[in-house]
Amino acid sequence: MRADAERSTARILEAAEDVLADDAAAPLERIADAAGVARATLHRRFSSRGALIDALAARLNERYVSALAETRVESAPPLVALRRLTETVFDLKLGHRFAASLPAAVTPDVLAGLDLVFARLHDAGMITAADPTWGRRIFLALLHEVADLPAGAPTLAATGIDDEIDARTELHVRTVLGALGGDPARNDERGAPETGTPRS
Template structure:
């Protein structure tokens, strides 16, 4: 048996350990941002030495959490088919996934840019993907503004503001046709507001 074959289970075990640590860190730090590495190790069901072998410092763990979230954002682009499907449908689907990530990764989302950059506001690949999506929306006549960078900045700002709205806010429930589901209501509010601001009709939906 070659050395490469023998080493594969070790690499798989390491990947599983890293995934467990990141999942535990997200859960523990969401409840207590000052939680220690030892607390995270306990929540992951791993020894302190194992955690420190993969993440020698708290900063390296935070960087890994950010990297994991950004990878999930990039995956969301592929799942939403924002580059090869109808652009308006892609916008709705991407927005839904972005809100889901904000809910499932509260600690990483809460980090300030000075600590770690996360998501569409900081990752160059995600920024580029958003700008290409808005260029497609403009070409399709869904929006009138032809500056993709400005559209991206507006979208990211709205994503934050709509996410911060408390449940049951009149902004979410006030429209006669507002969806009953909280997530759907946030997606609809953001997209309709964005299209209105960018010269779109604010009509249509995820299934249009």
């Protein structure tokens, strides 16, 4: 019974993400139909539309937190961490277009992880912007803009990278570094910084 409930909950969440990404005002009946469950089943799992949306945000936040852990933001070279994190977030945003638009999907733990990346980039001399909160805000604002570019956008094509996620990652990272006083040309394709004396 528990396994069946977990499977139906997962189907409902996946269906809700797809349906609401196309129509944020879609009724719950359409989500139930897309999930292949009765509306009563949906209501047993989620007492209201708000509860369903909260669950979508919580699920995406868990994946953001996992991404921060897998990226090793505390120990990996900071530019490598930034690239890995950007790639993962783009992948999540493309697969969770509705939930990614919810402010509740980004909790203080996620924001703190992003701040750490930008503090480490500054400490390593890769950016001149000293305020990690500003770095994080630039990162998130540009993330939205780059994610919204159509697949055939000239700006993406100019990266010379065929893979969509890789192209968006490259464009985003180079733009963020440039906006924060960094020099993306100093770093190789894998994001390894040149050696040198860090800026104070």
